Amino acid sequence: MSKPRTLYDKVFDSHIVHEDESNSYLLYIDRHLVHEVTSPQAFEGLKNANRTVRRKDCTLATVDHNIPTESRKHFKSTKTFIKQNDSRLQVETLEKNVKEFEVKFFGMDSKNQGIVHIIGPEQGFTLPGTTVVCGDSHTSTHGAFGALAFGIGTSEVEHVLATQTIIQTKSKNMRIQVNGKLNEGITSKDLILHIIGVIGTAGGTGCVMEFAGEAIENLSMEARMSMCNMSIEAGARAGMIKPDQTTFDYVKGRPLAPSGAEWDKAVAYWKTLYTDENAKFDKEIIIAAKDIIPTVTWGTSPQDALPITASVPDPNKIDDPINKKAMERALEYMGLEANTNLEDIKIDKVFIGSCTNARIEDLRNAAAVIKGHKIASNIKRAMVVPGSGLVKLEAEKEGLDQIFVDAGFEWREAGCSMCLGMNPDILSPQERCASTSNRNFEGRQGAASRTHLMSPAMAAAAAVHGRLFDIRKFEYKNGDVAQIEITSSKPSTSEDKLLQESVYNHEKIPVQPNDASSEVAEDEIDDIPVDHLDKNVKKSIKINPNDTPHTKKTSSSGMESFTVLKGIAAPLDKQNVDTDAIIPKQFLKTIKRTGLGSGLFYEWRFKKDANNKDQETDFVLNVEPYRNAKILLVTGDNFGCGSSREHAPWALKDFGIQCMIAPSFGDIFYNNSFKNGLLPIRIDQDIILEKLIPIAKAGKELVIDLPKQQILDSDGNIVIEQFDVDPFRKHCLVNGLDDIGLTLQKEEFIKKYEALRKDKFSFLEGGSRLIKPVIGTKKSPYGVLAQEW
Numbered sequence: 001m002s003k004p005r006t007l008y009d010k011v012f013d014s015h016i017v018h019e020d021e022s023n024s025y026l027l028y029i030d031r032h033l034v035h036e037v038t039s040p041q042a043f044e045g046l047k048n049a050n051r052t053v054r055r056k057d058c059t060l061a062t063v064d065h066n067i068p069t070e071s072r073k074h075f076k077s078t079k080t081f082i083k084q085n086d087s088r089l090q091v092e093t094l095e096k097n098v099k100e101f102e103v104k105f106f107g108m109d110s111k112n113q114g115i116v117h118i119i120g121p122e123q124g125f126t127l128p129g130t131t132v133v134c135g136d137s138h139t140s141t142h143g144a145f146g147a148l149a150f151g152i153g154t155s156e157v158e159h160v161l162a163t164q165t166i167i168q169t170k171s172k173n174m175r176i177q178v179n180g181k182l183n184e185g186i187t188s189k190d191l192i193l194h195i196i197g198v199i200g201t202a203g204g205t206g207c208v209m210e211f212a213g214e215a216i217e218n219l220s221m222e223a224r225m226s227m228c229n230m231s232i233e234a235g236a237r238a239g240m241i242k243p244d245q246t247t248f249d250y251v252k253g254r255p256l257a258p259s260g261a262e263w264d265k266a267v268a269y270w271k272t273l274y275t276d277e278n279a280k281f282d283k284e285i286i287i288a289a290k291d292i293i294p295t296v297t298w299g300t301s302p303q304d305a306l307p308i309t310a311s312v313p314d315p316n317k318i319d320d321p322i323n324k325k326a327m328e329r330a331l332e333y334m335g336l337e338a339n340t341n342l343e344d345i346k347i348d349k350v351f352i353g354s355c356t357n358a359r360i361e362d363l364r365n366a367a368a369v370i371k372g373h374k375i376a377s378n379i380k381r382a383m384v385v386p387g388s389g390l391v392k393l394e395a396e397k398e399g400l401d402q403i404f405v406d407a408g409f410e411w412r413e414a415g416c417s418m419c420l421g422m423n424p425d426i427l428s429p430q431e432r433c434a435s436t437s438n439r440n441f442e443g444r445q446g447a448a449s450r451t452h453l454m455s456p457a458m459a460a461a462a463a464v465h466g467r468l469f470d471i472r473k474f475e476y477k478n479g480d481v482a483q484i485e486i487t488s489s490k491p492s493t494s495e496d497k498l499l500q501e502s503v504y505n506h507e508k509i510p511v512q513p514n515d516a517s518s519e520v521a522e523d524e525i526d527d528i529p530v531d532h533l534d535k536n537v538k539k540s541i542k543i544n545p546n547d548t549p550h551t552k553k554t555s556s557s558g559m560e561s562f563t564v565l566k567g568i569a570a571p572l573d574k575q576n577v578d579t580d581a582i583i584p585k586q587f588l589k590t591i592k593r594t595g596l597g598s599g600l601f602y603e604w605r606f607k608k609d610a611n612n613k614d615q616e617t618d619f620v621l622n623v624e625p626y627r628n629a630k631i632l633l634v635t636g637d638n639f640g641c642g643s644s645r646e647h648a649p650w651a652l653k654d655f656g657i658q659c660m661i662a663p664s665f666g667d668i669f670y671n672n673s674f675k676n677g678l679l680p681i682r683i684d685q686d687i688i689l690e691k692l693i694p695i696a697k698a699g700k701e702l703v704i705d706l707p708k709q710q711i712l713d714s715d716g717n718i719v720i721e722q723f724d725v726d727p728f729r730k731h732c733l734v735n736g737l738d739d740i741g742l743t744l745q746k747e748e749f750i751k752k753y754e755a756l757r758k759d760k761f762s763f764l765e766g767g768s769r770l771i772k773p774v775i776g777t778k779k780s781p782y783g784v785l786a787q788e789w
C-alpha cells in the first residue's frame with residue numbers, strides 16, 4: 001500500500017526527472033507561458049549561449065503588461081501603436097524573439113491576445129495535472145485546474161526554455177478547507193481576501209496550498225481561478241484545487257485541449273488527481289463559508305482585508321511595535337483616519353480588470369450591478385478592461401459593453417492595464433481606486449496611488465455610489481440580482497484506485513537510472529567531471545567546505561561566486577517588503593539586467609520637489625555609512641513578497657547589496673536572488689534584533705562566511721554560529737555556477753522522462769503546436785479559433 005499523498009504530492013511526483021541527495025529535484029515542465037516583461041533577458045541568454053527552445057509545443061507567448069488598452073480598430077503595427085518607447089521596445093523584443101525562436105505567439109493583432117493567465121486556460125493550454133510556469137507570480141492562477149503552477153524569475157524562464165525543466169525543492173503541504181456554502185452574493189474574491197486577512201501575506205510561505213471543501217467544490221472554474229490567482233498574495237508557492245466535473249466541462253472543446261480517445265485517456269487520469277484520505281498536511285486552516293461577507297482592503301497589503309461593515313483599524317490598539325508602525329505607515333499612505341467606517345471612504349476611480357477578475361463571469365457580475373445605473377458624479381474615471389480579446393468579444397456579444405458604456409464606464413482592449421500601470425493607465429498621486437485586481441502595494445497603480453481591492457460586483461457598486469459600498473444593500477435596477485459566480489457541480493465520484501496506481505506506475509520504472517557507471521553520477525553534485533560541463537560553465541565545480549577564499553571570482557558564465565563578504569549592514573525595520581517597493585514597475589521596462597540600482601526602493605529613497613526633481617529622503621540607504629552597504633538587514637518577515645520580477649535582485653546587486661538577512665523571504669524572490677549571486681539568509685527575528693541589529697546600527701561591518709555558514713563581526717568574533725542554506729544552492733553560489741549548464745548534463749534523464757511522458761501523458765503532446773492559422777472560421781467556446789502570428 002503506497003503512502004497517502006496530497007494532490008500536490010501526486011502532481012509533483014509525476015514530474016520528477018531527477019532527484020539528488022540534497023533533496024533538490026529536477027521537475028519537467030508541461031506548459032510555459034511567456035510575456036514581454038520577464039522574457040527579453042532570458043532569450044538573450046539563450047542566444048548568447050547558442051541554445052534553442054527545447055519544447056516549442058509546450059511554450060506559448062503573448063503581450064499583456066505594456067500594451068495600451070485604447071481601441072485597436074486602427075492598429076497597424078506595434079511601432080506606430082505603442083507611444084511609450086520603453087514599452088514598445090519590450091513588446092517588439094518579444095515579437096522578434098518569438099519569430100527567431102519559433103514560439104507560438106498571440107500579438108496585439110490577434111483576438112486571442114490577453115493577460116497571460118487568462119489566455120492559457122481559455123485556449124485549453126492549461127490542463128489538469130500539468131506543471132505550468134511563467135515569469136509571473138500570478139501563474140498560481142492555473143492551479144485551479146489541479147495543475148502545479150507557479151511563478152518564476154527570468155533566469156528560470158531561460159532555464160525552462162533551454163531544458164524544459166526546473167530545479168525545485170519540495171514545498172510543504174497546506175490545506176485551506178472552506179466548509180459549508182457561501183452566502184448569496186459572496187464571491188470567491190471575498191473568500192480569498194478573507195483568507196489572506198486571516199493567515200496574512202506570509203501565511204502560506206514555503207507551502208503549496210490546496211483549497212478544498214464544499215464552498216470550493218461549488219465554485220465555477222473562473223471563480224476557482226480567482227482564488228488560486230491570489231494564493232501568491234498569501235505567500236504560497238502555488239494554490240491548487242482538485243479537478244472535477246466542473247473542470248472537465250470547462251476544458252472540453254477548447255482549442256488546445258485533447259480530443260477523442262486522448263480526451264478519455266486524459267479524463268481517466270485527471271480523475272485520480274485528488275488528495276488521498278489520511279494524506280498529511282503540514283498546515284491546515286478551516287474556514288466557515290457562512291462567516292464571509294463582502295470584503296475589501298483598507299491598507300497597502302492584501303492582508304489588510306476587512307469585512308465592508310468594519311472600520312479602518314486603529315494603530316493605538318496594536319501592541320507589537322513593527323505591526324503598529326506598519327499600520328501607521330499604511331494609514332498615512334492611504335490618507336485614512338483610524339476608525340472611519342469603510343463604507344464612508346470615497347473613491348475617485350474604478351478599475352474592473354486584471355488576471356484576478358477580468359473573465360466573462362466577472363464582467364457579467366459587474367454588469368448586472370451597473371445595469372440601468374450611472375456612475376456617481378465624484379467618479380473621475382471608471383474603466384472595464386477585459387482579460388482577453390475573446391472575453392471582450394463574448395461580452396460584446398452579450399451586450400455587456402453597452403451596459404458599462406451607458407453607465408459611464410470606458411470599454412477598453414485586453415491587457416494588464418491599471419492593475420500595475422506599466423502602460424498609460426495609471427492613477428494620479430493620491431487618487432483612490434476601487435479595483436478588482438490583486439495587489440494594493442504602495443505605488444502599484446501609479447506613484448502615491450491608493451488602491452482598495454474588492455470583487456467586481458463590489459467595484460461596480462462603488463462606482464454607482466462613489467464610495468465603498470456593501471453590495472448586499474445595493475438596489476438593482478430592472479429587478480436584477482447580480483449573477484453570482486457560483487455554479488453547482490458534483491465532485492467526481494468515479495475515482496478509480498486501480499487506474500491511479502497504473503498512472504503512477506512510472507515511479508516503479510527507473511526514470512532515474514541508478515547506474516553507478518553513468519558518466520554523470522546523479523547524486524553527486526561535488527564531482528561532476530569538468531569535461532562534461534556545458535561550454536559556458538568551464539570552471540571547476542569542486543567544493544571544499546574548509547576553503548574560504550576571500551576574493552570574488554566570476555565564472556565564465558558570468559555568474560559571480562559568493563564566498564566571504566565583508567561589509568556594512570543597513571538596517572531596514574519593515575515587514576512584507578514587496579518587490580514592487582524594491583523596484584517599482586516603471587523600471588521593469590528594460591531589456592537588460594543592469595543599471596537598475598538607481599531605481600532601487602525608488603519611492604522610498606526619493607520624493608519630488610516643487611520642480612518635479614527627485615530629492616533624497618532620509619531612507620536608510622541615503623544615509624552614511626549605509627550608502628555603501630553590502631548587506632541588507634531586515635527585521636520584518638516576508639522580504640521580497642509579491643511579484644516574480646527578477647529586477648528586484650538585479651537592482652539590489654547593482655546598488656551594491658550582495659546579501660539580505662531577514663526572518664523570512666518571498667519564495668520567488670528567494671530563488672531569484674541565488675540565480676544572481678546574491679545570498680538571502682533566513683534568521684529568526686529575535687536573533688536579528690538581539691545580535692545583528694546593534695552591530696548594523698553602530699555602522700560596523702559584518703562578515704558573511706558562506707562556506708562555513710557563519711556570520712562574524714569585524715573583529716572576527718562569531719555572531720551567528722551556523723545559518724541554514726540549501727546545499728545545492730550553496731554549491732552553485734560558492735562556485736559561481738550557471739545551473740542551466742548543470743541541468744543540461746542530465747540530458748539522458750530528461751530524454752527518458754520525455755519518452756515516458758509521450759506514452760503515459762500522450763494527451764499533453766501537441767500543446768501550442770495545435771494553434772491553427774485560422775481566424776474566426778470555426779467555433780470554439782468563444783466563437784473564434786486560435787490563430788498564429
Ligand SMILES: CC(C)[C@H](C(=O)O)[C@@H](O)C(=O)O
Binds near residue numbers: 038588645646
Ligand atoms: C511583471 C511581473 C513580473 C509581475 C509579477 O510577477 O507578478 C506582474 O505581473 C505583477 O503583477 O506585478
Ligand code: SF4
Binds near residue numbers: 420
Ligand atoms: S497581476 Fe496584474 S500585472 Fe500581474 S499578470 Fe495579473 S493583470 Fe498582469
